[in-house]
Amino acid sequence: MIASRFVSLIALFILVGALPCSAAAPRFTTRRVDGRNYVTLREFGGFYGFGRKWSRNQQTILLKKKYLSLQLKMDSREAVLNRDHQEIRLHLNFAPMEQDGEIMISELDVIKTLDPVLRPWSVAEFKVRTVLIDAGHGGFDRGTLGVTPGVMEKTYSLDTAKRLERFLKLAGYHTLMTRREDEYISLEDRAEQANVSSADLLISIHFNSASPDRGPSGVETYCLTPAGAPSTGNLGDQISDYQSNPGNKRDASNMLLAYCVHQSIIQNLDVSDRGVKRARFVVIKETNKTSILVECGFLSNPSEQSRIRAPAHREKLARSICQGILKFISYVSPKKPAAGPLKLRDAS
Numbered sequence: 001m002i003a004s005r006f007v008s009l010i011a012l013f014i015l016v017g018a019l020p021c022s023a024a025a026p027r028f029t030t031r032r033v034d035g036r037n038y039v040t041l042r043e044f045g046g047f048y049g050f051g052r053k054w055s056r057n058q059q060t061i062l063l064k065k066k067y068l069s070l071q072l073k074m075d076s077r078e079a080v081l082n083r084d085h086q087e088i089r090l091h092l093n094f095a096p097m098e099q100d101g102e103i104m105i106s107e108l109d110v111i112k113t114l115d116p117v118l119r120p121w122s123v124a125e126f127k128v129r130t131v132l133i134d135a136g137h138g139g140f141d142r143g144t145l146g147v148t149p150g151v152m153e154k155t156y157s158l159d160t161a162k163r164l165e166r167f168l169k170l171a172g173y174h175t176l177m178t179r180r181e182d183e184y185i186s187l188e189d190r191a192e193q194a195n196v197s198s199a200d201l202l203i204s205i206h207f208n209s210a211s212p213d214r215g216p217s218g219v220e221t222y223c224l225t226p227a228g229a230p231s232t233g234n235l236g237d238q239i240s241d242y243q244s245n246p247g248n249k250r251d252a253s254n255m256l257l258a259y260c261v262h263q264s265i266i267q268n269l270d271v272s273d274r275g276v277k278r279a280r281f282v283v284i285k286e287t288n289k290t291s292i293l294v295e296c297g298f299l300s301n302p303s304e305q306s307r308i309r310a311p312a313h314r315e316k317l318a319r320s321i322c323q324g325i326l327k328f329i330s331y332v333s334p335k336k337p338a339a340g341p342l343k344l345r346d347a348s
């Protein structure tokens, strides 16, 4: 049983390793270490305009150019992107590593995590007309419970979703909702609604809990883990890590949407940045539309709970999510073809 599982793991791994990159993806010389492709930091820095030099302070690596820096940590999956003096935490699929004096980043992270945010204009264009908003939980599924009796995630996810709907409509977009009432809808049905509807994007709204720990607070934004990588917090080597899901068709736009929305929330609200993370949640895994799931704050943290309960905070949250979506749309909207040379008719 263990042996056959191991063989299929290897087979899947080879399959994933052989998958071609998308047309827009950059090409690097890769080195294979422990069955995984890596790109040297020199080549990475050269391609993305950081130059081939960086500063290193013990385990911390800093690549820098005007208005943009990227901080990596050796043997850590946490990275920090600083654009226009605003820091955003990103979670890598694999930690950078060093071999023969070369620092290297996994090719999967370069293509699937860093390229969409460093070259957002390279993400495949598509027209966004309709956004499906998914208010987490509902009905008997109350979601997480707050520290105050009676506070339920399903109430605040629906309220925030409705506020987001209003902002998106004001911006001129069509909207759909997976639920408008306090009703139960399965995760599979939510993903199916995205698949069969005219929705171009799926935005799932949730609130978080670390109960009984009241300490954690902040916002984290999830997009689907690429095939071949462990989700954030997992160490890897599970069969499911190597399987491709319907949502993986949209890896680049999923990442860019997560980054744009997360960045907008962190910029506009006084909340702590828990980062852009990876997960294989059913709702983002089973949809073939570009999708993210936003954990908008911790109901298990007393002061964050009281902020979340304030309508003005949820209004700001919804407006920030909308602004992030609009930023994303500005990157992926089909660009008008450049005007050809002006043709002048000879004067008769």
Ligand SMILES: [Zn+2]
Binding pocket: 136, 137, 143, 144, 153, 206, 207
């Ligand atoms: Zn939830």
